[in-house]
Amino acid sequence: MKNYTDFTDLAEVYLEDSYVLAINERPDSVSFTLDLVLTPGHPRYHAPPPDEQYCYADALLAIVNATKIDWITRSAQTYRDAAGEEDLGNIDSLQYHDGYYDIAGDWGHVRVHTVATPQLTFTPESSDAT
Secondary structure, three states, rough: EEHHHHHHOOOOOEEEEEEEEEEEEEOOOOEEEEEEEEOOOOOOOOOOOOOOOOOOEEEEEEEEEEEEEEEEOOOOOEEEOOOOOOOOOOEEEEEOOOEEEEEEOOEEEEEEOOOOOOOEOOOHHHHHOO
């Protein structure tokens, strides 16, 4: 088993306090639109503003080249923060087992069967992560 921090793209992020803004499923992939927490070792990290606990960046986490996607549970529940922005909760765990990713959070639990490594890309407006 590998934890998400064992993957280069995810080594310096903190998924447990990142916010899932959307989930997009295609026949061969699952992607998560995130308000992603960057840790101090990440190249895009900067000190958070005084009213924030973390440095956030807009990002897309994709698990691609899937041969099978199994949803164990799903939830349509949404949450609102103090500013009234809505999200789907967090990614509580992302682990790679022999041939599949096991990903779970407030939004549900999914197993994505692939040997591809997770792909993390940042949206252009996240160059000034707040």
